[in-house]
Amino acid sequence: MDIFTEKGKRGLDEKGxxxxxxxxxxxxxxxxxxxxxxxxLTDMLRYAMVWLKESVAKGGISLESAVNxxxxxxxxxxxxxxxxxxxxxxxxxxxxxxxxxxxxxTKINKKKLAIAVARGAALGALAGAGxxxxxxxxxxxxxxxxxxxxxxxxxxxxxSLQEVxxxxxGGVEASDTGSTSPGTEAxxxxxxxxxxxxxxxxxxxxNPWNTVEASLGFNPTNAEMVEIMKGVATDxxxxxxxWGITVGLDDQALPVGFEIKIGPATQELIEQIRARH
Amino acid sequence: xxKSFPLIESLIDDLMAGPGYKDLSAxxxxxxxxxxxxxxxxxxxxxxxxxxxxxxxxxLRELLTSPEAxxxxxxxxxxxxxxxxxxxxxxxxxxxxxxxxxA
Numbered sequence: 145m146d147i148f149t150e151k152g153k154r155g156l157d158e159k160g161x162x163x164x165x166x167x168x169x170x171x172x173x174x175x176x177x178x179x180x181x182x183x184x185l186t187d188m189l190r191y192a193m194v195w196l197k198e199s200v201a202k203g204g205i206s207l208e209s210a211v212n213x214x215x216x217x218x219x220x221x222x223x224x225x226x227x228x229x230x231x232x233x234x235x236x237x238x239x240x241x242x243x244x245x246x247x248x249x250t251k252i253n254k255k256k257l258a259i260a261v262a263r264g265a266a267l268g269a270l271a272g273a274g275x276x277x278x279x280x281x282x283x284x285x286x287x288x289x290x291x292x293x294x295x296x297x298x299x300x301x302x303x304s305l306q307e308v309x310x311x312x313x314g315g316v317e318a319s320d321t322g323s324t325s326p327g328t329e330a331x332x333x334x335x336x337x338x339x340x341x342x343x344x345x346x347x348x349x350x351n352p353w354n355t356v357e358a359s360l361g362f363n364p365t366n367a368e369m370v371e372i373m374k375g376v377a378t379d380x381x382x383x384x385x386x387w388g389i390t391v392g393l394d395d396q397a398l399p400v401g402f403e404i405k406i407g408p409a410t411q412e413l414i415e416q417i418r419a420r421h
Numbered sequence: 422x423x424k425s426f427p428l429i430e431s432l433i434d435d436l437m438a439g440p441g442y443k444d445l446s447a448x449x450x451x452x453x454x455x456x457x458x459x460x461x462x463x464x465x466x467x468x469x470x471x472x473x474x475x476x477x478x479x480x481l482r483e484l485l486t487s488p489e490a491x492x493x494x495x496x497x498x499x500x501x502x503x504x505x506x507x508x509x510x511x512x513x514x515x516x517x518x519x520x521x522x523x524a
Contacts, residue, residue, distance in 0.1 A: 264499025
């Protein structure tokens with residue numbers, strides 16, 4: 145790594161030190177970094193930060209100036225990397241970043257994009273936890289207590305995510321979240337995501353089809369109902385073999401009180417079908 | 422600027438209450454907090470884009486003129502990237518640790 149062989153770091157001016165901090169931080173963000181390199185870079189960063197701190201303390205650099213310079217340097221570096229990379233994929237990604245940076249005057253709202261990333265990352269982490277649990281159960285053949293362990297894992301995952309993705313979403317104002325589903329407020333937290341799912345309890349003598357159909361407020365065709373019910377089956381976790389949905393409880397053996405769920409994507413589908421009527 | 426995610430707001434509050442920063446005027450604190458929000462949101466987006474495949478990045482570039490579709494695709498792709506939440510959190514926390522160490 146060339147940074148270890150560079151001479152004269154001590155002779156750097158203010159901008160040079162700030163650039164060095166940004167450079168070191170960028171390198172530390174590389175998840176493939178080897179442990180020895182990470183330790184060395186961390187030491188260098190600590191050294192550079194001590195120098196900056198001393199300069200701020202002595203009044204050579206104002207705190208605002210140091211903060212602003214670090215922030216702007218990081219952005220400049222991100223844009224500048226376009227010229228340094230020859231990989232086609234990296235160039236495409238850097239072009240996308242640069243285009244988003246240049247989109248200040250367009251309708252693209254970077255806050256909304258950041259929220260979308262945080263929301264997706266949080267959901268992905270939850271899904272990963274669930275998949276891991278299922279994989280363990282399949283491997284061991286031990287399904288007893290699976291639901292309880294799933295609950296414990298979900299609670300642990302939510303607790304963890306409240307400090308990461310979910311909490312990131314937690315205080316976002318409704319006007320700030322954007323809407324990914326027409327007619328449905330985009331979920332801001334796991335609880336909000338759950339609230340965005342419409343739940344219909346299965347009544348005595350009812351089935352999911354007629355329960356959902358009665359809730360729609362319009363009369364879809366059979367083909368449209370099949371389309372809707374495929375989504376509902378997946379959202380609710382019941383199987384309908386003839387539609388190729390083989391995971392979950394048998395749709396013919398659902399208990400009274402079973403919660404039929406209509407998730408955001410299915411709600412969006414219903415709104416699209418409703419608009420055709 | 423509107424407030425951002427609770428994690429970021431909490432880290433900004435913590436930073437602004439720390440040595441050096443707490444002595445800044447209210448106006449300067451507000452201006453700095455706004456810049457930090459934008460900066461961290463940029464870091465989140467950058468962390469995400471760095472983990473995309475070329476095909477995904479190409480598809481997102483084609484959606485630049487459709488903000489709602491773009492947001493939706495960001496969320497979908499973010500959900501498929503293993504460990505993204507932890508990566509993003511780590512990066513945000515490191516950034517604030519560094520800023521805290523300045524003062």
